[in-house]
Amino acid sequence: xxxxxxxxxxxxxxxxxxxxxxxxxxxxxxxxxxxxxxxxxxxxxxxxxxxxxxxxxxxxxxxxxxxxxxxxxxxxxxxxxxxxxxxxxxxxxxxxxxxxxxxxxxxxxxxxxxxxxxxxxxxxxxxxxxxxxxxxxxxxxxxxxxxxxxxxxxxxxxxxxxxxxxxxxxxxxxxxxxxxxxxxxxxxxxxxxxxxxxxxxxxxxxxxxxxxxxxxxxxxxxxxxxxxxxxxxxxxxxxxxxxxxxxxxxxxxxxxxxxxxxxxxxxxxxxxxxxxxxxxxxxxxxxxxxxxxxxxxxxxxxxxxxxxxxxxxxxxxxxxxxxxxxxxxxxxxxxxxxxxx
Amino acid sequence: xxxxxxxxxxxxxxxxxxxxxxxxxxxxxxxxxxxxxxxxxxxxxxxxxxxxxxxxxxxxxxxxxxxxxxxxxxxxxxxxxxxxxxxxxxxxxxxxxxxxxxxxxxxxxxxxxxxxxxxxxxxxxxxxxxxxxxxxxxxxxxxxxxxxxxxxxxxxxxxxxxxxxxxxxxxxxxxxxxxxxxxxxxxxxxxxxxxxxxxxxxxxxxxxxxxxxxxxxxxxxxxxxxxxxxxxxxxxxxxxxxxxxxxxxxxxxxxxxxxxxxxxxxxxxxxxxxxxxxxxxxxxxxxxxxxxxxxxxxxxxxxxxxxxxxxxxxxxxxxxxxxxxxxxxxxxxx
Numbered sequence: 256x257x258x259x260x261x262x263x264x265x266x267x268x269x270x271x272x273x274x275x276x277x278x279x280x281x282x283x284x285x286x287x288x289x290x291x292x293x294x295x296x297x298x299x300x301x302x303x304x305x306x307x308x309x310x311x312x313x314x315x316x317x318x319x320x321x322x323x324x325x326x327x328x329x330x331x332x333x334x335x336x337x338x339x340x341x342x343x344x345x346x347x348x349x350x351x352x353x354x355x356x357x358x359x360x361x362x363x364x365x366x367x368x369x370x371x372x373x374x375x376x377x378x379x380x381x382x383x384x385x386x387x388x389x390x391x392x393x394x395x396x397x398x399x400x401x402x403x404x405x406x407x408x409x410x411x412x413x414x415x416x417x418x419x420x421x422x423x424x425x426x427x428x429x430x431x432x433x434x435x436x437x438x439x440x441x442x443x444x445x446x447x448x449x450x451x452x453x454x455x456x457x458x459x460x461x462x463x464x465x466x467x468x469x470x471x472x473x474x475x476x477x478x479x480x481x482x483x484x485x486x487x488x489x490x491x492x493x494x495x496x497x498x499x500x501x502x503x504x505x506x507x508x509x510x511x512x513x514x515x516x517x518x519x520x521x522x523x524x525x526x527x528x529x530x531x532x533x534x535x536x537x538x539x540x541x542x543x544x545x546x547x548x549x550x551x552x553x554x555x556x557x558x559x560x561x562x563x564x565x566x567x568x569x570x571x572x573x574x575x576x577x578x579x580x581x582x583x584x585x586x587x588x589x590x591x592x593x594x595x596x
Numbered sequence: 597x598x599x600x601x602x603x604x605x606x607x608x609x610x611x612x613x614x615x616x617x618x619x620x621x622x623x624x625x626x627x628x629x630x631x632x633x634x635x636x637x638x639x640x641x642x643x644x645x646x647x648x649x650x651x652x653x654x655x656x657x658x659x660x661x662x663x664x665x666x667x668x669x670x671x672x673x674x675x676x677x678x679x680x681x682x683x684x685x686x687x688x689x690x691x692x693x694x695x696x697x698x699x700x701x702x703x704x705x706x707x708x709x710x711x712x713x714x715x716x717x718x719x720x721x722x723x724x725x726x727x728x729x730x731x732x733x734x735x736x737x738x739x740x741x742x743x744x745x746x747x748x749x750x751x752x753x754x755x756x757x758x759x760x761x762x763x764x765x766x767x768x769x770x771x772x773x774x775x776x777x778x779x780x781x782x783x784x785x786x787x788x789x790x791x792x793x794x795x796x797x798x799x800x801x802x803x804x805x806x807x808x809x810x811x812x813x814x815x816x817x818x819x820x821x822x823x824x825x826x827x828x829x830x831x832x833x834x835x836x837x838x839x840x841x842x843x844x845x846x847x848x849x850x851x852x853x854x855x856x857x858x859x860x861x862x863x864x865x866x867x868x869x870x871x872x873x874x875x876x877x878x879x880x881x882x883x884x885x886x887x888x889x890x891x892x893x894x895x896x897x898x899x900x901x902x903x904x905x906x907x908x909x910x911x912x913x914x915x916x917x918x919x920x921x922x923x924x925x926x927x928x929x930x
Contacts, residue, residue, distance in 0.1 A: 387923035388916055389873050395860060396916035403909025516678075516736055529730045561752070565744030572729055572737035579728035 279526050280581070281541035284574070288545055292552040301555040306430040308551065313435045315547040318493050318500075319517055320438045320540065323525075324445050325489030326518040327539045331449070332482045333462040333531030334383060334390040339490040339518060341401035342375055343509030346494030348405065351414030351504040361417045365495065372491025373484050375401070380480030398515070409506045416498050424499035434496055441489060446536035458482060462531025490514075520571050521546060526578060625921065626869050626885045633892040640899040647776045651783055655767075657891035658786040659684075659840040659847070663862040664869075664887035665793045665880060666836030669829040671866050674809035674875030675724060675731035677830065679738035680837040680862055683716055684855030686746050687841025689754045692850040696756025705762060709838045716742070717834020721827030731830075739859070747852065754852050758845055766846015782843045789836065793880045805829055809875020865890050868918050 296303040322339050329336050346368045353364035375397065382393040426433045449455035457478045460468045468475050490509075497508050509515075519529075525542035527534025549570065553563045634644075643649040663680055670677045687709045694705045716738065723734040746754075769780035796802050804825045807815040816822045844854055863873075869886030871878025893914065897907045 382916055382920070386916075386920035388919045389867070391873055392864070392867055392919045393916055395864070396912040396919075399908045399912030399915070403906050403912065406905030406908065407903065516739075520733065520736060523730070523733050529732055559748050561744045561747035563744070565741045565748065568737040568740030568744065571740070572723055572727075572734055575729045575733050575737075576723070576727035583728070 279538035281525050285545050296555045310430050312547050312551045314432050316543045317434045317438045320543040322490050322493040323518040323521040323539050324442050325486035327522045328482045329486045330522050331458050331462045332479050336486050337394040337515050338397035340509035340515040341398045342490040343494040346491040347498040348504030350495045351416045351498045354417045356415035358417045368491050372488040376484035376487030380483035384476035384479050405506050412503045412505045414504050420499050442540050626882050630889045637896050654783045655780040657888050658782040659844045661884050661887040662789050662836050662840040664865040664883050666833035667862040667866050668880045668883035670833045672809045673805045673826050673829040677833045678735040678859045681855040681858035682739045682742035683837040684841040686742050687838045688845035688854050689746050692756035695759045699759035702761040713834040713838025717831040721830030725823035725826050763846035766843045797880050
């Protein structure tokens with residue numbers, strides 16, 4: 256099991272001198288895009304590599320980044336989660352409603368919201384593993400259920416976050432927003448769990464080949480259920496973060512952000528295989544940064560928001576096509592012939 | 597490592613006859629569910645049993661049924677098409693822009709949007725097969741491109757209007773038909789698409805769709821041009837999405853939201869029909885029945901006075917339950 260993860264990993268990496276070799280390809284693209292962005296924006300007369308703009312870019316990564324980390328975990332197991340956008344809306348509402356502007360309710364609200372996320376993830380995981388419903392349909396169904404609940408109970412921004420939670424989304428340590436530190440911590444914790452724990456190896460094994468994992472004696476259902484619980488909890492965190500930024504919960508904050516499909520796109524952009532079993536958190540983080548930098552460059556160039564969306568679509572297709580072509584090229588090369596046999 | 601073998605549907609050596617019998621047995625429940633819903637609707641609303649009432653239902657269901665047929669070809673070949681909803685919007689908006697200047701050019705406008713749908717499908721197919729982008733991501737990118745492009749072009753508010761003759765296909769019909777009073781054109785289109793799909797699935801091409809979705813490597817070794825077959829499936833999906841757009845535009849008029857969420861509804865309909873995501877199993881008739889079932893469900897929830905908001909929740913529960921039930925049957929079969 257562990258050898259599989261080890262032999263598969265080099266395919267999705269740049270071949271660079273030792274030390275840099277473990278960096279996913281998307282980080283190379285990030286460097287390139289930052290360089291081009293800096294050039295284009297400078298010619299246009301804007302500021303790019305200033306501390307306030309870097310802060311802006313980092314701030315833009317938080318909401319998508321946190322949920323994309325969770326989405327990476329479920330996709331690695333060979334599943335996926337289309338319910339995160341609705342869950343983000345719902346947790347932003349429940350969180351700020353529970354806080355109701357009171358500092359004393361902060362901790363209960365955070366606990367309740369994360370528990371709600373865990374519960375939704377548990378149901379998703381159970382439906383997928385025990386009822387054997389395809390993940391696409393199971394989480395789409397969950398998204399519809401959550402949407403029904405939201406639309407039946409909320410029609411406008413509701414509740415208010417506590418003063419300190421309201422500050423959380425806007426506080427900085429030097430040029431780095433505190434919320435970015437939250438995103439980084441989530442990414443590091445989940446990344447380490449995937450690379451260093453037994454559960455993490457099981458995630459790669461189940462995503463690589465579920466049948467083989469079952470025959471090897473893994474409790475595959477538990478692995479998938481845990482992945483869904485983690486994913487839904489990251490969605491809850493994103494919901495809480497957005498509530499902090501906006502001051503209250505909003506019924507459409509998750510769907511307007513398109514976090515369901517965007518998070519899946521970010522994961523795949525980061526080099527994780529949609530079929531599961533291959534990929535890493537650092538790739539997803541790089542992809543989220545790429546999307547945020549692109550967004551910032553387009554904004555500075557005052558590109559029409561809709562044109563921006565179209566360009567985004569082209570970028571996603573092109574990037575994934577390049578991965579697929581590279582993977583084929585690498586497979587034909589002599590270096591990994593032994594590994595893939 | 598993981599893409600060497602696609603899981604085969606049935607043990608090797610299963611004859612085609614057994615395969616067909618199996619797929620009928622698997623798709624049968626959808627017809628029972630549809631029948632129950634239709635009976636329930638007629639109890640709630642006796643008008644439903646009269647020809648005009650039932651035809652009105654079919655007319656409402658026609659666009660989704662056409663979309664489901666297109667999505668079926670793609671899904672049974674082992675892929676996804678998430679771009680159909682945005683393609684419906686593009687169809688309606690482009691037709692309205694074209695017809696705004698000269699309302700008489702209905703036929704050219706329809707030809708143009710069908711061509712557009714075919715081209716979008718072709719691009720989806722080539723991106724999936726030549727560039728090897730997973731269709732989930734490729735068609736998701738296409739969704740972003742089409743949505744962005746249409747909003748950019750219209751600046752968020754589509755202008756122009758659809759001519760009367762263009763809208764006839766969606767809301768008009770053949771008058772003075774005995775018994776039926778009026779036979780809506782969209783029902784004619786729906787029946788034609790259904791018949792065409794059944795004939796196509798009986799032809800070599802249809803069998804190749806299933807073979808490619810079941811095991812693309814085995815199909816390739818047997819001489820099927822896998823990439824070409826998949827591209828054709830995507831082109832059909834694009835064409836039928838444009839056709840659904842023509843029907844919906846006629847029925848509902850111009851709006852930039854007309855196609856919102858239709859891709860998920862179409863996939864849901866196909867899956868409700870017992871077609872397995874991942875390809876290789878399920879019938880097109882059952883997929884279309886899935887679309888009718890979904891529309892019947894909407895109609896019934898409406899009649900029962902379930903609010904629009906809760907409708908989503910009920911729909912979600914029923915979809916999960918239906919697919920879980922199908923999964924149990926599949927295991928029992930094995």
